[in-house]
Amino acid sequence: MPSPTQGPERVPITGDDDVVRVRQLVRAYAQRMKLSLVDQTKLVTAASELARNTLVYGGGGFALVEEVHDGPRPGVRASFHDDGPGIADLDLALADGWSSGQGLGLGLSGARRLVDKFDLDTEVGRGTVVTVVKWKR
């Protein structure tokens, strides 16, 4: 009998200890969906970058973590929500090495490379939602 689908679980992101909490929750889901250790590490690393972006650039927000299924294939979806200033120039924000803050400019572009699916929904003055998915191989 299939176990009931887990999630979404919500983690507020208001301080840098919340970034650690997001990492731990994403790892728990990745383990439950039996992602390989490398894929777990990639997803958790991407989640860490995105949660920090939510905090630093979005002024705080929350993350949602849930399991997803594509037919028989399980995966983990994590989304990061903020009501911050939004991103005016998406191409620039997604370019390697570009940063509006004190980062290395690898946050968005690096996170995108670490996951299977990456969606960015942003509006200047309204906020940003980044959603990522990693599938079990």
Add this chain to the structure above:
Amino acid sequence: MERVPILKIGDVLLVSIQIDLQDQSVLALQEDLAEKISSTGAHGVVIDISAVEIVDSFIGRMFATIASISRLFDADTVVVGMRPAVAITLVELGLTLDGVRTALDLERGMKILGQLTARRGRDA
């Protein structure tokens, strides 16, 4: 916030990261290490990350920063014990950790520092 302890063995400082690092802990460690290198005159720093499950760009940058700071105090830094999954992820993330010396494990890291110190002695 949890602080990462710094141990002194001879003229080497050993940092073994056993906690899930939040950004404040990373910044505190950089400051504590600078303080400790300056007060002890240590010639080497070993950062053991064998228990670290993820290294993101913030933590990765810490290694480079610590290496640069310790160089200003005439000390060398070696990062040891990186897990294979962490290494693969770092490369894909785009972090190359230029200027950061690495070794497979603590033993080899200590050996590298010993060689660097010996070379330093000869040059002096």
